[in-house]
Structures are given as C-alpha cells and as structure tokens.
Amino acid sequence: MCGICGVIHLDGAPVAKATLQAMNDTLFHRGPDDAGYHLADHIGLAMRRLSIIDVAGSPQPLYNEDQQVTVVFNGEIYNFQALRQQLTAKGHTFRTGGDGETIAHLYEDHSTDAPKHLRGQFAFAAWDAAQEKLLLACDRMGQKPIYYYYDAQTFVFASEIKALLRHPRVPRQSILDDPHNLALYLSYGYIPAPQTAFKHIHALQPGHTLLLNAATGKIGVQPYWQPPQIAPADRSAQAADWVPQIREALLEAVRLRLIADVPLGAFLSGGLDSSLIVALMQRETNHTVKTFSIGFAGEDSFDETIYARQVADYLGTDHTAFIVEPHAMDLLPKLVWHYDAPFADSSAIPTFLVSELTRQHVTVALTGDGGDELFAGYDRFYAATLVQKLGMIPRPLWQMASGLLGALPEGTGYANRLKRAGRFVRGASQPLAYAYFDWVRLFDAEQVQQLTQQRDIGGAHFAGFIGGDPDLSAILYANMTTYLPDDLLIKADRCSMAASLEARAPFMDHELVELAARVPLNLKLNGRNTKYILKEVARGLLPDAIIDRKKHGFGAPLGAWLRQDSGLVRDVLLSQQARQRGLLSMPAVEKLITEHESGQRDHGYRLWALLTLETWYHLFVDAPQPVMP
Structure with missing residues (x-):
C-alpha cells in the first residue's frame, strides 16, 4: 500500500517541490519505506511507499517505455503476473518486478479503459504528457480512496484529505455549517460520498474514473463498473448447486491475496467470515498462519477473544490475542486525525488498536470484511x-x-x-x-x-x-453501495494505514462480488438464518459450533466508557467553543449527556458522534493549519 498525491496548475504556474513534499510527508504513515516525486513545470506527482511486492525494486513514480506515461499508485493488483505476460507478449518492456508498472503499460494500450483490466484494490493517477491528460481511478468496491479539489486554476488529488489541505490554494471550509448536511451526518454517522466534510473537496466514488484535460481545464467523471444487482429469491434453487463455485471463488480470492514478499497474517474475530478466510489461508500456505484478535478487559459482552482462540486452536494458527484497556477520550483525536472527517462508527476503536498491535508482527493482514454485505449477514x-x-x-x-x-x-x-x-x-x-x-x-x-x-x-x-x-x-x-464503501471500507483503510499495515479483504474481490450477487436471495437469508449459503460453504472447514454461532459485531464498550468519562464528555461538548460554534442545540446535547449519565438511555454511540464532530472542527477548521495531535 501507499499514499499518493499530485498537483496540476491549470494556469501554468510551476508546482513548488516544497508544496508537493509537504503534501507527501502528510501521508508518511501510509508508506514509511520510500518516497518518490515527478515534477515537470505545472505538474507534480508524489507517493509514499509501503513495500509489499518487489521490496527492493519498484520505486515510484512508474513509467512506460518512453516515459510519456507516469503513474503513482496505491494498492495491490492481484492479477499483475497474468497482465505482465500479456503485455510482454505485445512488446512492452518492464523495468521492475512489481505490480504497479502494469498500469502504465495498460494505459498505453487501453487509455481510460485500463482499470477494467485490473483485479485488486487500488487508486492510481496516470499522467499522459503527450495528451496533457490525467486519469484518476478508484477500485470497484472503494477499498482505496482518492480525493480531489478542482477550480479554474488548480487540480489537486491525494489518498487522504489532510494532504490536499497542505496546498495553499485548497480552502478549508466545512459543509457541516449547513444544517442540512449536519443532519445527514447525524443520521448516517458519516458523510455520504461523493461529498466530504469540506466544501469543494470530493471523493472519487468506487468503480469510477476521472479524466482531466489539462489543456482545456475540463474534467469528466465516469463509471467503468457498476455494482451488480442482487438476484431475487428462487424457491427452486438448491444450495448444493452454489456451494462449490462460491468456495472455489473465495479460495481463489484468498490465494491471490497471499502474494507478498513480507510477513503476512490475518485478523481473526472468531466469527464466521474471518474464521473462513483463515481456514482457507491455512490450506493455501505451507507456513503456520499468524492470527490476531482483540478484547477489552472487564467487558465480557464485547469480548470475542475466547471464540477466536477456539478457531485458532482448531486450525492450528499462531495466534495472538491482545487484551487492552484503552481510554476512549485518549484515542479520539488520533482517530479523527486519520479520518479527516467526523466519523461515528465506534468499531474504528478496536480496528485501530488491533491494526497497531498486529503491525508489530506482520506487514499484511487478511480480513473478513464484506461477508455480511455479500451474503445477508445482518x-x-x-x-x-x-x-x-x-x-x-x-x-x-x-x-x-x-x-x-x-x-x-x-x-x-x-x-x-x-x-x-x-x-x-x-x-x-x-x-x-x-x-x-x-x-x-x-x-x-x-x-x-x-x-x-x-x-x-x-x-x-x-x-x-x-x-x-x-x-x-x-x-x-x-447496503452494499452506501454503508460498505462509505463506512466499513473507509474504516478499514484509515485504521490499517494509520499503522502502516496493509489490509486485504478477499470477500471484496469483484469477481466474487459478482458471483454472490447472482445467488438467489433465499439461499442467503433462509428464514431467519442469515448467511445460510456461506455457512454451507464453511461446512467441513470449520466446526459447526463456530459456523452456527450467533453473529457478534466488532465493537467497543463505548457506552460504559463514556459514563466513566462523562466529565470529559461535558468538557468537550458543552465547552464555550462548542456553544459559540452554534451547530447544535445545547439543551438537546445536555439532555443526551444527562440521560446517558443517569442510565436512562445508552447514548454512547451518539455522544461519540458528537465528540468526533467537535474534535474535527478543533483539528481541521479552527486551527491555522491541521497538525497531527
């Protein structure tokens, strides 16, 4: 994985190396192993690299043969070996052994259709010097984000918004000053794409490309892939007809995500999705898989480490369970900094912590993200x-x-x-x-x-x-086109990249997604039996007790924590600064706090949403320049 950024001054002004470097340095956590730059008059491209494949080689930016196409790339291309063979047979010459160079040569042959040939998680920028055009692309499911700012003089893009804000021409104005947008955030717990928390800064949506013509200053955003429609119920459908092909597709998705030149492991919650991924990993490797789980001391109802240990013992993995006693208020500014936005999903807390701790042992971790969305698990x-x-x-x-x-x-x-x-x-x-x-x-x-x-x-x-x-x-x-990309996959990207850890999600392989969409609905939700077909796929790979265990979400005991820290909650949400901001009705905020303190209502997740909102304003809007807390 990497962090990428770039600037095109449409008015012809030269790009200052110092500005580009400041943007790139902001992304250090996404790629601590290397940095690269391409500067040519009014254009600048940069990247931070986390070395996974061809560790000693493949420095970015990457080029085609005549260096007219320049690429900076974040992610992994899992079919890069097959693409290299095809491109070499057509006469292309490769300088590196990595996956990213395939993009430069694909662009030569296919132009804006290049992303259609990629299988993986990616965001990339390809600069065509001859045509004076820039192509941005985001992978089909939105696992690797890319953001951009655009006006008549400037186009700026980056893997994270905080890098955009290092450019002096990019304004910092909140969309949440508008009560309509604020109400959307409070309802969803995130800001629905393509909007972001900042005016004039947009997210490139999953499965889309953006083409900038630097000569005319015009941009066009187009889909290159559409999420598949979900098949209706078919009462004549039999699970036995679908189990083998789903299992094979998932096995292939896992196999592709085991390609790495660095230590690799997996998150293991003890639930069906992550356990099935680990079972298939163990079948596909000659090494003992390293697995990691997290629990919270004193909060048994949120702790799944006992189930993770059962799965680890059954599969014979090298398992590490982290038991932590974090203070939620201490983590708040760190999380807000990495999200660049108010983000209310409190499962970011355990995801952030398990990513930090896992990175001490491995560089890549496979996850079970997406199983619920594909197979009706909620x-x-x-x-x-x-x-x-x-x-x-x-x-x-x-x-x-x-x-x-x-x-x-x-x-x-x-x-x-x-x-x-x-x-x-x-x-x-x-x-x-x-x-x-x-x-x-x-x-x-x-x-x-x-x-x-x-x-x-x-x-x-x-x-x-x-x-x-x-x-x-x-x-x-x-659910697959809103909550999954705007919440779950953003959470996975931010929390793993904050720790310089690459997270890979086999369930998000687009060929598996397309197959899952064709499965009749009644084989996913069979009466009240959720994820029915996936459970049948897991039979024989995992114990029935794990397969049939009631679903347990990945969360943190936020309600209890914020009752313990209620004084700090009041200090933040009822501060003079928050009152002067005028976003929220203070009597309504105080009512939420009082009901939570008294035990009448559990508003833990709602208070967390308000805390992230106020902290985001403090870090990104009030400050002269956003600075890591």
Missing part, C-alpha cells in the same frame, strides 16, 4: 422481511409499543435486548425504506430535529436513494 435483513410479514398490524399499535419500550431504562451491554426490541418496534411503524434506515441510523429523526431543527433529512435521503417501493434485494444493494 439481523436487520431478517427484520425487514419480518416487517413485511407483519404489515397487517396497524402503525399506531407499533408506535404505542415503541413509546412503552422507550420509557424503560437501557443498559450498555453489547446484546441488550431492550435496545434491540425498541429499535425494531420503532422501525416497524414506518414504510420499509424508512424502517431499514431507522435500524442503521445513529440519531433517530426526533433527535436530529432536536439537535438541528431539521426534519428527517437522513430518512428522506436514504428513501430517495433506494427508490419508491423497495424489497429486500434493493435493501441489500443499498
């Missing part, structure tokens, strides 16, 4: 079918039940039944699109209105995205 998918079946129950009855449950005190444990029941009943009183969004949203519509005086912006946004009369297939598709 209980909320079953809840959606249940709501449809219970459609004859009048909504006023659901609303009455929701009010009764809402009056009862909530605990902070992981599987608190009262919280789960309350959330289900509240959602069940609404149309399906709004019901589903209510189960995943952070602040409900009433809380958003109390905080921002905005009506249900988030619910309307999601319902508009998903369409008029959704079914479960549409909901699965929406």
Whole structure:
C-alpha cells in the first residue's frame, strides 16, 4: 500500500517541490519505506511507499517505455503476473518486478479503459504528457480512496484529505455549517460520498474514473463498473448447486491475496467470515498462519477473544490475542486525525488498536470484511422481511409499543435486548425504506430535529436513494453501495494505514462480488438464518459450533466508557467553543449527556458522534493549519 498525491496548475504556474513534499510527508504513515516525486513545470506527482511486492525494486513514480506515461499508485493488483505476460507478449518492456508498472503499460494500450483490466484494490493517477491528460481511478468496491479539489486554476488529488489541505490554494471550509448536511451526518454517522466534510473537496466514488484535460481545464467523471444487482429469491434453487463455485471463488480470492514478499497474517474475530478466510489461508500456505484478535478487559459482552482462540486452536494458527484497556477520550483525536472527517462508527476503536498491535508482527493482514454485505449477514435483513410479514398490524399499535419500550431504562451491554426490541418496534411503524434506515441510523429523526431543527433529512435521503417501493434485494444493494464503501471500507483503510499495515479483504474481490450477487436471495437469508449459503460453504472447514454461532459485531464498550468519562464528555461538548460554534442545540446535547449519565438511555454511540464532530472542527477548521495531535 501507499499514499499518493499530485498537483496540476491549470494556469501554468510551476508546482513548488516544497508544496508537493509537504503534501507527501502528510501521508508518511501510509508508506514509511520510500518516497518518490515527478515534477515537470505545472505538474507534480508524489507517493509514499509501503513495500509489499518487489521490496527492493519498484520505486515510484512508474513509467512506460518512453516515459510519456507516469503513474503513482496505491494498492495491490492481484492479477499483475497474468497482465505482465500479456503485455510482454505485445512488446512492452518492464523495468521492475512489481505490480504497479502494469498500469502504465495498460494505459498505453487501453487509455481510460485500463482499470477494467485490473483485479485488486487500488487508486492510481496516470499522467499522459503527450495528451496533457490525467486519469484518476478508484477500485470497484472503494477499498482505496482518492480525493480531489478542482477550480479554474488548480487540480489537486491525494489518498487522504489532510494532504490536499497542505496546498495553499485548497480552502478549508466545512459543509457541516449547513444544517442540512449536519443532519445527514447525524443520521448516517458519516458523510455520504461523493461529498466530504469540506466544501469543494470530493471523493472519487468506487468503480469510477476521472479524466482531466489539462489543456482545456475540463474534467469528466465516469463509471467503468457498476455494482451488480442482487438476484431475487428462487424457491427452486438448491444450495448444493452454489456451494462449490462460491468456495472455489473465495479460495481463489484468498490465494491471490497471499502474494507478498513480507510477513503476512490475518485478523481473526472468531466469527464466521474471518474464521473462513483463515481456514482457507491455512490450506493455501505451507507456513503456520499468524492470527490476531482483540478484547477489552472487564467487558465480557464485547469480548470475542475466547471464540477466536477456539478457531485458532482448531486450525492450528499462531495466534495472538491482545487484551487492552484503552481510554476512549485518549484515542479520539488520533482517530479523527486519520479520518479527516467526523466519523461515528465506534468499531474504528478496536480496528485501530488491533491494526497497531498486529503491525508489530506482520506487514499484511487478511480480513473478513464484506461477508455480511455479500451474503445477508445482518439481523436487520431478517427484520425487514419480518416487517413485511407483519404489515397487517396497524402503525399506531407499533408506535404505542415503541413509546412503552422507550420509557424503560437501557443498559450498555453489547446484546441488550431492550435496545434491540425498541429499535425494531420503532422501525416497524414506518414504510420499509424508512424502517431499514431507522435500524442503521445513529440519531433517530426526533433527535436530529432536536439537535438541528431539521426534519428527517437522513430518512428522506436514504428513501430517495433506494427508490419508491423497495424489497429486500434493493435493501441489500443499498447496503452494499452506501454503508460498505462509505463506512466499513473507509474504516478499514484509515485504521490499517494509520499503522502502516496493509489490509486485504478477499470477500471484496469483484469477481466474487459478482458471483454472490447472482445467488438467489433465499439461499442467503433462509428464514431467519442469515448467511445460510456461506455457512454451507464453511461446512467441513470449520466446526459447526463456530459456523452456527450467533453473529457478534466488532465493537467497543463505548457506552460504559463514556459514563466513566462523562466529565470529559461535558468538557468537550458543552465547552464555550462548542456553544459559540452554534451547530447544535445545547439543551438537546445536555439532555443526551444527562440521560446517558443517569442510565436512562445508552447514548454512547451518539455522544461519540458528537465528540468526533467537535474534535474535527478543533483539528481541521479552527486551527491555522491541521497538525497531527
């Protein structure tokens, strides 16, 4: 993995090496092994390298034969060996033994269609000096992000926004000053792409390219791949017809991600997805796989290390379990710095910690990310079918039940039944699109209105995205194209790269994604049995007790932590600076804190969202220049 950045001055002004170097230095954590630069009058490209393949060679930037095409590249191309053979047969000459040089030669042959030939996780920039054009590309699933700023004089891009902000022409203006955008953030817990937290800075979306004509100053953004539609149910479908091809596709995806010239391991939570990946890794290597898990001392309901140990013992891995007692408030500024944005997903805490600790042992770690999205692994998918079946129950009855449950005190444990029941009943009183969004949203519509005086912006946004009369297939598709790239994959990229660790997700192989989409829906969600077909794929590879164990999300005991640190929470959220900012209704914020302190409600995740918001303003907007805390 690497960090890349670049500048094109459309007004012809030369790019200062000092500016490009400042941008590149900001990305040091993404690539501590090497740095490279290409400067030519009004264009500058740079990268930081984390050496994985061809460690001693493959310095970037990379070039074609006549050096008219220059490439900086972040990621891994898993089919690079086959591509090299094809390109060599066509007469191309390679200078390095790595994967990235294939991009320069592919661009020669295929121009803007080059990304279609790549299998992997990547973001790259290719500068065509002869045509004075720049091509940016993001991989199909959005595993490797790329951001850009554009005006009449300047085009700037980078793997992380903080690098863009080092360019003096890039402004730092928050979109969250607008209550509409603030309401979206509070609803989703992140800022939906292609927007970012900054005005005029955009994310290039998964499966898209951006072509800049430096001579005319015009840009065009186009998809080169579309996420596959989700197949509906087929009652005649048999699991036995699908298990062999899914297992083979997943095995191939794992095999490709074992290519590395550095130590390699895997995250192992003890759940189905990561356990299955490790089982296949163990089959494909002659070495004992190193596996890593994390738990929190004193919080048994969030601790899966016992299950990870069971899987490790069964498979014979070299397993390390990290048990930590972090202070959430100490981690807050570090996480916000690495995300460049308010980001409410508190599972970033254990992901960040396990990445830091894993990096002490290996440079690459395979993960189970994406299994739930491909194979309907969340209980909320079953809840959606249940709501449809219970459609004859009048909504006023659901609303009455929701009010009764809402009056009862909530605990902070992981599987608190009262919280789960309350959330289900509240959602069940609404149309399906709004019901589903209510189960995943952070602040409900009433809380958003109390905080921002905005009506249900988030619910309307999601319902508009998903369409008029959704079914479960549409909901699965929406989950795969919103929550997966904008939350889970951003989290995986930021937390692993913060530790200079390369994370690889076999479930995100686009050929496996396309295959999974064709699997009939009833083989994914079989009654209330989530991920049914994937469980059948795992039979014989893992113990049934692991396969059939109830799903446990990867989280942190945030509610309990923030009750212990409630004084610090008040200091941040009710500070004079926060009041003067005027973003939120202070009485509504104080109500959330008081309800959480008293044990009436568990607002841990919501308070964390507000803490990341205020900390982001402090680090990125208030400060004269963003500086790592």
